[in-house]
Amino acid sequence: xxxxxxxxxxxxxxxxxxxxxxxxxxxxxxxxxxxxxxxxxxxxxxxxxxxxxxxxxxxxxxxxxxxxxxxxxxxxxxxxxxxxxxxxxxxxxxxxxxxxxxxxxxxxxxxxxxxxxxxxxxxxxxxxxxxxxxxxxxxxxxxxxxxxxxxxxxxxxxxxxxxxxxxxxxxxxxxxxxxxxxxxxxxxxxxxxxxxxxxxxxxxxxxxxxxxxxxxxxxxxxxxxxxxxxxxxxxxxxxxxxxxxxxxxxxxxxxxxxxxxxxxxxxxxxxxxxxxxxxxxxxxxxxxxxxxxxxxxxxxxxxxxxxxxxxxxxxxxxxxxxxxxxxxxxxxxxxxxxxxxxxxxxxxxxxxxxxxxxxxx
Amino acid sequence: xxxxxxxxxxxxxxxxxxxxxxxxxxxxxxxxxxxxxxxxxxxxxxxxxxxxxxxxxxxxxxxxxxxxxxxxxxxxxxxxxxxxxxxxxxxxxxxxxxxxxxxxxxxxxxxxxxxxxxxxxxxxxxxxxxxxxxxxxxxxxxxxxxxxxxxxxxxxxxxxxxxxxxxxxxxxxxxxxxxxxxxxxxxxxxxxxxxxxxxxxxxxxxxxxxxxxxxxxxxxxxxxxxxxxxxxxxxxxxxxxxxxxxxxxxxxxxxxxxxxxxxxxxxxxxxxxxxxxx
Numbered sequence: 276x277x278x279x280x281x282x283x284x285x286x287x288x289x290x291x292x293x294x295x296x297x298x299x300x301x302x303x304x305x306x307x308x309x310x311x312x313x314x315x316x317x318x319x320x321x322x323x324x325x326x327x328x329x330x331x332x333x334x335x336x337x338x339x340x341x342x343x344x345x346x347x348x349x350x351x352x353x354x355x356x357x358x359x360x361x362x363x364x365x366x367x368x369x370x371x372x373x374x375x376x377x378x379x380x381x382x383x384x385x386x387x388x389x390x391x392x393x394x395x396x397x398x399x400x401x402x403x404x405x406x407x408x409x410x411x412x413x414x415x416x417x418x419x420x421x422x423x424x425x426x427x428x429x430x431x432x433x434x435x436x437x438x439x440x441x442x443x444x445x446x447x448x449x450x451x452x453x454x455x456x457x458x459x460x461x462x463x464x465x466x467x468x469x470x471x472x473x474x475x476x477x478x479x480x481x482x483x484x485x486x487x488x489x490x491x492x493x494x495x496x497x498x499x500x501x502x503x504x505x506x507x508x509x510x511x512x513x514x515x516x517x518x519x520x521x522x523x524x525x526x527x528x529x530x531x532x533x534x535x536x537x538x539x540x541x542x543x544x545x546x547x548x549x550x551x552x553x554x555x556x557x558x559x560x561x562x563x564x565x566x567x568x569x570x571x572x573x574x575x576x577x578x579x580x581x582x583x584x585x586x587x588x589x590x591x592x593x594x595x596x597x598x599x600x601x602x603x604x605x606x607x608x609x610x611x612x613x614x615x616x617x618x619x620x621x622x623x624x625x626x627x628x629x630x631x632x633x634x635x636x
Numbered sequence: 637x638x639x640x641x642x643x644x645x646x647x648x649x650x651x652x653x654x655x656x657x658x659x660x661x662x663x664x665x666x667x668x669x670x671x672x673x674x675x676x677x678x679x680x681x682x683x684x685x686x687x688x689x690x691x692x693x694x695x696x697x698x699x700x701x702x703x704x705x706x707x708x709x710x711x712x713x714x715x716x717x718x719x720x721x722x723x724x725x726x727x728x729x730x731x732x733x734x735x736x737x738x739x740x741x742x743x744x745x746x747x748x749x750x751x752x753x754x755x756x757x758x759x760x761x762x763x764x765x766x767x768x769x770x771x772x773x774x775x776x777x778x779x780x781x782x783x784x785x786x787x788x789x790x791x792x793x794x795x796x797x798x799x800x801x802x803x804x805x806x807x808x809x810x811x812x813x814x815x816x817x818x819x820x821x822x823x824x825x826x827x828x829x830x831x832x833x834x835x836x837x838x839x840x841x842x843x844x845x846x847x848x849x850x851x852x853x854x855x856x857x858x859x860x861x862x863x864x865x866x867x868x869x870x871x872x873x874x875x876x877x878x879x880x881x882x883x884x885x886x887x888x889x890x891x892x893x894x895x896x897x898x899x900x901x902x903x904x905x906x907x908x909x910x911x912x913x914x
Contacts, residue, residue: 326812327811327812328808347811348808348811349811349812349813349814349815353812355808355809355812357805357809358805359803359805361806361808362809363809363824365827365828374810374813375813375814378813378814378819426813
């Protein structure tokens with residue numbers, strides 16, 4: 276049993292900069308929670324407060340119902356994997372992994388057993404006598420993970436552990452870490468700026484911006500029901516199309532330069548709307564189909580065509596908004612070609628332009 | 637990549653280097669020559685490096701008929717304590733300045749540098765008065781304090797500069813691995829700072845080992861004389877015992893040379909390579 280609870284946690288640096296404001300959430304036992312957001316959003320600071328590496332200005336952090344605000348990192352029973360690995364350069368791989376156990380006075384046999392077990396899981400058994408500088412980036416990353424898992428801690432903390440790896444290795448390690456989570460059945464908090472890592476690894480995702488928590492949800496909820504324009508734009512690649520316009524009606528019609536589309540009842544049902552209300556219409560690239568049918572048709576001129584092989588991204592202008600549509604398959608589109616696309620409005624989202632919040636009943 | 641120099645260039649480079657080597661090594665060789673001369677040839681004008689009838693008499697006399705061994709012991713004691721004090725204080729003070737922010741941090745760093753602007757001669761009188769008042773005049777303690785005080789600013793800056801290159805995430809990793817701040821310093825930071833510690837130790841040692849001026853002011857009791865003071869005794873108003881003087885000077889240089897040679901591999905940095913992503 277290990278859960279982590281944050282209650283109204285705020286981090287204020289001397290000089291007045293506020294890195295995290297009033298953050299509250301709970302990481303359940305054995306849950307994999309990802310903190311995601313652009314750089315400077317406070318996600319690393321939040322993790323470091325859980326680790327005990329940053330003081331908590333206001334609020335409380337609890338590990339298993341015990342307030343740890345004043346507990347030093349070594350007594351929190353956590354392990355952390357750093358972005359730059361932070362391996363001890365003067366120690367061998369074995370000593371790096373054994374160090375935390377030695378500090379905790381484990382017997383020699385127990386240390387040996389745990390280090391070898393972790394090394395076997397991570398496939399670094401043959402490097403145990405090497406120094407970190409004799410390892411590749413991916414191997415160092417594994418040692419850093421190994422140093423965490425030998426400890427059998429209550430909570431694992433990961434601070435952007437994959438961002439120094441090349442793209443291919445990152446995909447591989449992503450899957451390995453997910454596998455490790457299932458295997459160890461441990462509580463993990465993972466910080467990243469990469470929405471793909473967040474979506475693929477997290478049981479739940481905490482989206483942060485400017486120190487504020489924007490939304491906490493499981494990956495698909497986050498994708499399907501973003502709380503505001505920031506979350507909508509941050510999650511999903513290519514990013515969602517956001518079209519500023521206004522509503523006229525009822526019956527409700529979305530009106531923007533180059534587009535007039537009647538909105539399906541499902542989108543506006545239960546909303547207190549008045550005619551002329553400015554709104555932002557959000558529609559994901561995969562919800563723009565080529566050809567006719569089932570939505571608002573639109574004749575557009577392709578500005579950029581990006582063939583990815585299994586799919587093709589079409590970029591075109593709607594008024595002053597650059598739009599992206601995603602088509603399955605290669606297709607045979609050409610730049611400057613006139614094509615008809617259809618916005619599948621039943622999958623669209625409406626946002627309030629003044630607050631950015633989603634309009635939902 | 638560097639292209640290989642033409643032959644004539646290589647010859648010129650080596651010739652220039654050779655001249656400089658000869659320039660710096662010849663005086664030392666002359667001292668060797670003088671130390672090997674028998675007593676009746678001290679003022680010989682021969683340029684031979686190994687004189688006729690070369691003898692080790694001066695060396696034997698140095699150990700048997702003078703207080704050389706006492707001076708050696710005294711110098712060793714003083715230098716050892718200066719080195720210990722220097723390394724201990726510089727390694728901790730440098731760490732504090734490198735890692736923590738505290739009121740007066742900047743002022744401390746700048747005043748450390750400022751002390752380096754004044755030559756020791758300028759400080760002799762105030763130092764003398766201070767030591768007299770503290771009853772440390774004519775003691776090893778007084779000498780150790782003054783030597784350490786002169787060596788420390790440079791050492792602290794060296795240590796601080798080196799600590800700055802050690803990523804603080806290593807200490808954070810140590811903190812999570814179960815170390816308190818002191819243990820993290822001792823188990824992780826200090827071993828990585830070894831090259832800087834070696835420089836600090838060498839510098840402190842040398843500040844004490846061959847220093848004359850301050851010692852001459854602080855020590856008056858002949859039993860407390862350090863090597864440079866002792867050697868100076870061979871020089872009197874009427875005559876100078878050049879043989880003993882040269883032999884002693886050479887022997888004084890030996891420990892420093894040995895230290896430099898044996899520690900040279902630590903003087904090369906690069907120990908932190910590979911700890912974090914470069």
